[in-house]
Amino acid sequence: MTESTSASPSSRTPRLYWEDFEVGTVREFGRYEVTREAVLEFAARFAPQPFHLDDAAAAKSLFGRLAASGWHTAAMAMRMMCDGYLLDAASLGSPGVEKLSWPAPVYPGDVLSMRNTVLESRPLASRPEVGLVKSRNEVLNQHRQVVLSMEGFGFFRRRRAGAPPA
Amino acid sequence: MTESTSASPSSRTPRLYWEDFEVGTVREFGRYEVTREAVLEFAARFAPQPFHLDDAAAAKSLFGRLAASGWHTAAMAMRMMCDGYLLDAASLGSPGVEKLSWPAPVYPGDVLSMRNTVLESRPLASRPEVGLVKSRNEVLNQHRQVVLSMEGFGFFRRRRAGAPPA
Numbered sequence: 001m002t003e004s005t006s007a008s009p010s011s012r013t014p015r016l017y018w019e020d021f022e023v024g025t026v027r028e029f030g031r032y033e034v035t036r037e038a039v040l041e042f043a044a045r046f047a048p049q050p051f052h053l054d055d056a057a058a059a060k061s062l063f064g065r066l067a068a069s070g071w072h073t074a075a076m077a078m079r080m081m082c083d084g085y086l087l088d089a090a091s092l093g094s095p096g097v098e099k100l101s102w103p104a105p106v107y108p109g110d111v112l113s114m115r116n117t118v119l120e121s122r123p124l125a126s127r128p129e130v131g132l133v134k135s136r137n138e139v140l141n142q143h144r145q146v147v148l149s150m151e152g153f154g155f156f157r158r159r160r161a162g163a164p165p166a
Numbered sequence: 167m168t169e170s171t172s173a174s175p176s177s178r179t180p181r182l183y184w185e186d187f188e189v190g191t192v193r194e195f196g197r198y199e200v201t202r203e204a205v206l207e208f209a210a211r212f213a214p215q216p217f218h219l220d221d222a223a224a225a226k227s228l229f230g231r232l233a234a235s236g237w238h239t240a241a242m243a244m245r246m247m248c249d250g251y252l253l254d255a256a257s258l259g260s261p262g263v264e265k266l267s268w269p270a271p272v273y274p275g276d277v278l279s280m281r282n283t284v285l286e287s288r289p290l291a292s293r294p295e296v297g298l299v300k301s302r303n304e305v306l307n308q309h310r311q312v313v314l315s316m317e318g319f320g321f322f323r324r325r326r327a328g329a330p331p332a
Contacts, residue, residue: 046241048248062258071244075212075237082214092228096267
């Protein structure tokens with residue numbers, strides 16, 4: 001996708017439950033074209049630092065040229081995750097992420113994609129109908145460089161509440 | 167502020183350098199009104215999950231009612247940090263954040279503010295003109311509940327490159 005503000009609020013029937021996020025599973029998906037307009041628009045609203053808004057300032061920065069805000073990259077990652085699997089999953093949200101890093105800049109013209117690796121999985125003791133999944137989510141650019149990496153937690157409904165893990 | 171897409175790319179002369187982020191310093195700042203329109207717009211673009219887009223779906227979710235995407239909250243935090251100190255600082259960007267969590271939902275109508283606590287500070291061995299600052303950044307709602315917490319790293323230029331820490 002490129003820029004889109006359309007989205008179906010989705011009363012989709014979930015295909016993916018907690019049981020479907022097996023430790024070790026790797027999913028690759030997504031295609032997100034980073035436009036200059038979107039970089040400037042996000043930065044103007046949320047991260048108005050010179051190196052995200054101004055070519056001359058960016059040239060003198062550690063980025064070398066106009067670069068997307070890391071929070072914009074995180075938001076684009078979220079969109080790819082939604083389209084890639086979250087909207088088809090019995091997702092109940094996320095309590096947080098660990099180790100969010102931006103090892104390389106994202107530039108206008110880049111084409112991003114995602115790699116999701118399931119790291120841990122366990123039922124929630126407090127809510128037998130819910131399971132927790134920890135996964136590493138990486139955003140890659142068209143050169144297969146990792147431009148964002150994070151370890152995220154997600155809550156998912158269990159297919160058979162209270163059943164022992166498969 | 168509420169919604170604004172205006173921003174001066176800022177050739178401001180920095181007031182704050184690495185030396186000005188002393189360990190233990192606490193800064194409170196910011197005021198960000200969360201509008202329903204902004205919650206829906208961000209979600210439609212970046213996080214089109216039903217509980218961020220649809221009142222009925224949200225009512226049945228863990229959030230209880232329509233809630234902002236955690237990535238929207240992170241972006242609003244970034245805007246408050248920019249306006250609160252980053253745009254007045256010799257900021258060189260961030261390599262990443264740790265322990266990003268969303269302990270309570272953000273709802274339309276909430277009024278957010280920030281608390282920044284400097285946790286660690288050291289010069290960069292590889293670049294004597296640059297120092298690294300680690301700080302805890304918390305977003306509070308109007309009830310003083312923490313709705314986002316993260317430990318972030320930031321690069322800042324040193325006031326006197328290579329000088330020993332004050």
